[in-house]
Amino acid sequence: MSILGFLNKRASGSVARERLQLILAHERAESGRPDLVITLREEILAVIAKHVAVERDKVKITLERGEGVSTLGVDIELPLSSANTLTAQKQKRAA
């Protein structure tokens, strides 16, 4: 394995953590247990959906607990067409 490959390889432990966070958030929601990440995901999705058509599985929300501070990561993949509409709307407004 090259040195670069070694550096790029992600530690499997953190992959495990992310996979678990995602699946458990869903399973808790299904079993009726409140889950912060799922609640946030649904509400953020509702706000975005008012303006842009987004696919549900293109939204990734992660909650990372660090020492003293937690970070909420929202990663939304917008379809190209809707991204264009957004720019178009912005340009119209600017004009």
Add this chain to the structure above:
Amino acid sequence: MAKVLVVTSGKGGVGKTTTTAALGAAIAQGGQSVCVVDFDVGLRNLDLVMGAERRVVYDLINVVNGDAKLNQAVIRDKRLDTLHLLPASQTRDKDALTDEGVARVMDELREKFDWVICDSPAGIERGAQLAMRHADVAVVVTNPEVSSVRDSDRIIGLLDSKTLKAERGENMDKHLILTRYDPARADRGDMLKTEDVLEILSIPLLAIIPESQEVLRASNLGCPVTLNNPLCAPARAYADAARRLKGETVPMSMPSDRKSFLDKLFMRRAA
């Protein structure tokens, strides 16, 4: 006032029976009376791990059905006067346990012992739910591995909904024991870290049990690891867990068998 503790996990093979025997022996060593109860009807193993397999006459089902008295079925440990075992039946299945029968036996156990430790069967069905039903405290045993963590999450959900304590609207006291932990692999990033598991399951940590050959050695010999080799890393971790369960404050450390030169020197002097 007796305390009923359930050792549960959802997934099989993560160390419930080892943990039950080790915690039971560690608490009994402190002088309090303990009865470990095998709820794995049809697949009993606590008797083997405790080294009492040839002394079983009556079992939990016999007592539940009223065919034997509790003191006829309970086996006193040969090494520790304060440690007792109520074995499960090997020939029946979990449907042979009735809700009322189990409730009656648990009441009787509460009167006779300071601690009742229930070894839950794997799974989330009736057997596992009966084992946790009467508990005041739950110990969730988890390996730092995705399927074990996922199953533990399910079990935590059941502890918060299907137990008598939960039905009364009280909070079930839950603790995590992380077993088969390999600090070197976790440091390399190749294993879920303790913090990861704690963050995902969000229940307090009771102990980290390092991966160790001593666990298999103890079960080969039919002796709880805390009695077989009290100085080995897993035994010390279980002993600390027992003290925490009794309400003592014990700083969390990662017990290790690898000793530095100074440690070796110190150990030799102390011995």
